[in-house]
Amino acid sequence: MATRKVAVIGGTGAEGFGLASRWARAGIEIVIGSRAEERAEDAAAKIKDLVGGTVSGLGNEAAAASAPIVVVTVPFAAQAGIYRSIANSIGPDTIVVDCTVPVGASVGDKATHVLGVWEGSAAQQAQSLLPKETTVCAGFHALAAAALSDLDREMEGDVLVCGTNKAARLEVGELVTAIPDLRFIDAGSLENARIIEPITALLIGINRRYKTDRAGIKMTGLPPT
Numbered sequence: 001m002a003t004r005k006v007a008v009i010g011g012t013g014a015e016g017f018g019l020a021s022r023w024a025r026a027g028i029e030i031v032i033g034s035r036a037e038e039r040a041e042d043a044a045a046k047i048k049d050l051v052g053g054t055v056s057g058l059g060n061e062a063a064a065a066s067a068p069i070v071v072v073t074v075p076f077a078a079q080a081g082i083y084r085s086i087a088n089s090i091g092p093d094t095i096v097v098d099c100t101v102p103v104g105a106s107v108g109d110k111a112t113h114v115l116g117v118w119e120g121s122a123a124q125q126a127q128s129l130l131p132k133e134t135t136v137c138a139g140f141h142a143l144a145a146a147a148l149s150d151l152d153r154e155m156e157g158d159v160l161v162c163g164t165n166k167a168a169r170l171e172v173g174e175l176v177t178a179i180p181d182l183r184f185i186d187a188g189s190l191e192n193a194r195i196i197e198p199i200t201a202l203l204i205g206i207n208r209r210y211k212t213d214r215a216g217i218k219m220t221g222l223p224p225t
Contacts, residue, residue, distance in 0.1 A: 005029040005030075005067045006020075006031070006070075006175065007030075007033055007063040007064055007067035007069070008030060008063075008071045008073060009034075009060055009070060010033070010074035011030075011033060011034065011040065011044075011057075011073070012032065012034045012039050013145075014148070015143070015145040016032075016071070016073035017043060018147075018148025019073065019143075019179075020043075020055070021149075022148065022151070022155070023179070024054070025053060026178040027053065028175075028178060029053070029054040029067075030047065030053065030054070030056075031044075031055075031067055032044045032047070032055065032056070032058070032063065033060040034057065034059070034060065034063075035085075037058060037059040040057030040058055044056050044057035060086050060089075061089045062089070064086035065089040065091070068093065068094060068095065069095045069096075069175070070090065070094055070095070070096050071099065071140075071175075072096065072099060072126070073100075074100060079098075079100045079122060079126065083126050087131060090134055094135070095135045095136075095137060095171060096130060096134055096135065096136050097136075097172055097175075098136060099139065099141060100126065101197050102121075102122045120194045121194040122138075122193070123136060123190055123193035124191070124193060124194070127164075127190065137161055137162065137163030137164070137168050137169055138162050139159055139162070139163075139172055139176070139196075140159055140176075141196055141199060141200045142196075142199050142200060142203060142217045143155065143157070143182075144203070144207070144213055144216060146213040147213070147216070154180050155182050156181045156182070156218075157182060157183070157216030158182070158183045158184075158217055158218050158219050159182055160199075160217075161173055161184060161186065161187055162188050162191075163189070163190055164189070164190050169187075170186070173186065185219055203215045
């Protein structure tokens with residue numbers, strides 16, 4: 001695997017913590033980012049206790065400057081502020097992976113409602129807040145935080161990744177397949193985030209109807225990888 005170091009902004013939350021833990025267990029160096037460095041350090045120590053590996057905690061700006069891939073796992077209500085705070089810390093060769101979902105719960109509405117975003121999607125909003133040369137991908141939306149955090153069970157399902165260029169999507173795909181039993185699906189250009197992001201709201205509704213918290217997606221009819 002080419003990428004050996006990843007910064008997870010929002011790594012103190014359920015989704016970010018689950019992803020960071022599974023990548024650390026796979027041997028990837030992890031930097032947890034948080035607005036409060038102390039919280040990031042606490043989360044890093046907890047991950048090391050759970051799975052071992054090389055894990056550290058920094059403030060968001062320092063974390064964003066520390067790794068070639070920066071994964072942002074924050075609620076939509078916090079997204080714009082976070083990107084404004086880290087924009088000057090993102091290097092020209094950095095790949096930013098946005099996992100944000102614009103669901104109504106972030107503004108006090110229902111979690112099954114999808115909010116309209118002027119730019120078309122949360123990922124495209126992220127792109128508009130970063131330097132023009134920044135490579136942005138979107139992915140990991142359909143992975144349940146509860147399943148990610150349950151480290152005693154393997155994940156399963158497909159991860160749709162879209163982004164500004166194929167090379168970046170393939171590199172993010174390596175992060176997908178670093179987690180056993182997950183399959184990377186190249187979902188094309190970043191514009192497709194406006195289709196992919198709402199799947200999370202659909203899955204939330206399915207979870208409620210079927211009284212679970214682990215619904216995911218799987219594509220059929222594709223050639224074996």
